Amino acid sequence: MSTRQQVLVLYLATSALDSETVGWSRYDGTARTSPTTGDGDEPPYKSGVHALEDGWRLFQAAQLIPPYPGHEYDVSFLKHEFFFEKLVEVDAGDGTARTESSR
Incomplete structure (x- = not known):
């Protein structure tokens, strides 16, 4: 067995970790899914x-940078970005994956 990383990027409405998700991306180091397939609209x-609560580990939170004076309402990148990871064991024999939390 070997360990692979899954990464989840959530863009939240504010800098608070309990605020609403407004955008997301997933990256799967097990090669079982593709980020371009998407998860639908939800x-x-x-x-x-x-x-x-579902076992993802937070490893990077958005850096809080105040806007420059006069640019408070400019449209730009989604600034409240949070990176999460799960470590998954991959069995080279049958290709099955299992998260650490399912042990």
């Missing part, structure tokens, strides 16, 4: 707290 979790 986010995988309503908030970052919901992802934590």
Whole structure:
């Protein structure tokens, strides 16, 4: 068995981890899914707290940078970005994956 990483990026409405998810991306190091297939129109979790409750580990939170004076209402990137991970064991023999939380 070997361990692979799954990454979940949630873009939240505010800097609070319990605020609503407004965008997301997934990346699967097990090669079982593709980020371009998408998850439909519904986010995988309503908030970052919901992802934590499902076993995802937070490893990077958005850096809070105040806007420059006069640019408070400019449209730009989604600034409340949170990175989560799950470590998954992959059995090289049959290709099955199992998360650490399912042990």
